[in-house]
Amino acid sequence: MPQRPKLNRRHFVAATTVAAASAAAVRPSLAQSANETMNVAIIGAGGRGGSHVSAFLGNDKTRITHVVDIDPKAASQRAGQIEKEQGKRPEIVTDMRRVFDDASVDAISTATPNHWHALCGVWAMQAGKDCYIEKPICHNIAEGRALVEAAKKYKRICQVGTQSRSSAAVQEAVKFIAEGNIGEVKLARGLCYKRRKSIGPLGDYPIPEGIDFALWTGPATITDPKVTRQRFHYDWHWQRHYGNGDLGNQGPHQTDIARWGLGVDRHPEQIISYGGRLGYRAERKDPTYIDAGDTANTEVSIYDYGDKCLVFETRGLSVDNSADEELNKLFGSTKGNKIGVVFYGTDGYVVQKTYSHCIAYDKDMNVIKEFKGGGDHFGNFVDACNRRDTDVLNADAMTGHLSAGVSHLGNISYYLGEKNKASADQISEAVAKIPSLDDNQATLARTMQHLKDNGVDTNGSPLSLGPLLKFDPEAERFTNNDEANKMLTREYREGFVCPTGDKV
Numbered sequence: 001m002p003q004r005p006k007l008n009r010r011h012f013v014a015a016t017t018v019a020a021a022s023a024a025a026v027r028p029s030l031a032q033s034a035n036e037t038m039n040v041a042i043i044g045a046g047g048r049g050g051s052h053v054s055a056f057l058g059n060d061k062t063r064i065t066h067v068v069d070i071d072p073k074a075a076s077q078r079a080g081q082i083e084k085e086q087g088k089r090p091e092i093v094t095d096m097r098r099v100f101d102d103a104s105v106d107a108i109s110t111a112t113p114n115h116w117h118a119l120c121g122v123w124a125m126q127a128g129k130d131c132y133i134e135k136p137i138c139h140n141i142a143e144g145r146a147l148v149e150a151a152k153k154y155k156r157i158c159q160v161g162t163q164s165r166s167s168a169a170v171q172e173a174v175k176f177i178a179e180g181n182i183g184e185v186k187l188a189r190g191l192c193y194k195r196r197k198s199i200g201p202l203g204d205y206p207i208p209e210g211i212d213f214a215l216w217t218g219p220a221t222i223t224d225p226k227v228t229r230q231r232f233h234y235d236w237h238w239q240r241h242y243g244n245g246d247l248g249n250q251g252p253h254q255t256d257i258a259r260w261g262l263g264v265d266r267h268p269e270q271i272i273s274y275g276g277r278l279g280y281r282a283e284r285k286d287p288t289y290i291d292a293g294d295t296a297n298t299e300v301s302i303y304d305y306g307d308k309c310l311v312f313e314t315r316g317l318s319v320d321n322s323a324d325e326e327l328n329k330l331f332g333s334t335k336g337n338k339i340g341v342v343f344y345g346t347d348g349y350v351v352q353k354t355y356s357h358c359i360a361y362d363k364d365m366n367v368i369k370e371f372k373g374g375g376d377h378f379g380n381f382v383d384a385c386n387r388r389d390t391d392v393l394n395a396d397a398m399t400g401h402l403s404a405g406v407s408h409l410g411n412i413s414y415y416l417g418e419k420n421k422a423s424a425d426q427i428s429e430a431v432a433k434i435p436s437l438d439d440n441q442a443t444l445a446r447t448m449q450h451l452k453d454n455g456v457d458t459n460g461s462p463l464s465l466g467p468l469l470k471f472d473p474e475a476e477r478f479t480n481n482d483e484a485n486k487m488l489t490r491e492y493r494e495g496f497v498c499p500t501g502d503k504v
Helices: 009-026 047-057 072-086 114-126 141-154 168-178 213-217 245-249 251-262 280-284 325-331 377-387 397-416 424-431 440-453 482-486
Strands: 038-043 062-068 091-093 107-110 130-133 158-160 185-193 270-276 298-304 309-315 338-345 348-354 357-362 367-372 463-465 469-472
Touching (some): 038 047, 047 062, 047 072, 107 114, 130 377, 158 377, 168 251, 245 251, 251 309, 270 424, 309 397, 325 338, 325 348, 397 482, 424 440
Parallel strands (some): 038 107, 062 091
């Protein structure tokens, strides 16, 4: 396949403006042609991209026409899978801008690394494409707002990959809460107790063969050394230059459900986080070991919404033999991962255990009702595209922006306090200042016990304590910390700047 010429941003905007006009002329709105097949480009051919492929192959209203990936081997394998099942091989593309410039493409579905999500979505909507964007919808707060504004301006369908919004079990559980069946609910706890091993030592590793690293880097700045992790794919999640740690990886699923059940369609007003990337030296019995990741694997973030509170706990070390008695009862297990949400009502609890199973308990933890059933989140997106109706969407851009924002705001507090090593007493004093509605001291004690159970010396102040940040939900600005405001966006490379405001 001949190499495509590089496009600068000025040329790209001109090209996509023409492409959008051409698309309107060549392909009528899907709403005007109910029998027309929707042409979809899959952007990102990795593991999650495979789920996108399966979903669209299983929908008789869609056809996959393009696979986009900077890794030619991954793209070829995915194209072969599609050809086998669909009967026609999709075109393989390296630079996503070529797809935006193709008038035959109706929609894109993206599972790129996090740092590409927002720019990919904005460029797609500027070019007249509808888009399905994996969570988190953005790498930072400003990017989330850019996607919200782009969807409005270009009248595009934009669905976020928080698929629990389409889950029958979660929908019914949220309705059960809203109807007052467990009393008044003001607190929700999201859990990502999910074992994550070290990603290997920090180093200078070669770029995999055939990969255009500058194009993979896209909106992010080029680092030196370029690759500092052993495994090029996936482990970018644990490097903040590209990913958002598990608070921003797994977290958006649970923070989305927590916000939904609490009924808070806004950003929080106050945020504080504490945590660290801990335990790997103890596991390897090497006090000098430096893991290549720089996001927290142990993190507690507290979010004050005024009348409601959300707490999110990340644990990446072993969660076997957990001493969390109440959570063990609610999840029915002392061993293994716990990924879900607990809603605390005056008359009981509701627990989201999986994407298709929720349980309601009374105050004595007797089961009073179970909710089961999944959903078709991709199908919901296709339906909205065919109807040209954003109200059909279960997870629009604003929903994704607010849920991803929970993760970003929590990480900002942690990053700002990363060098501030604090004792348990100092953390206890700090978290007492936020009206969390949770027993902050009990949560801290459980976290410290978890670290001890994993061989972390908790006498040496291993945890970092972030500042208590005050946030204006409407202006989307911090009111008490200028350094935090700088972290609402990022430094971009020329030609890959995610536009904001009236530049969207």
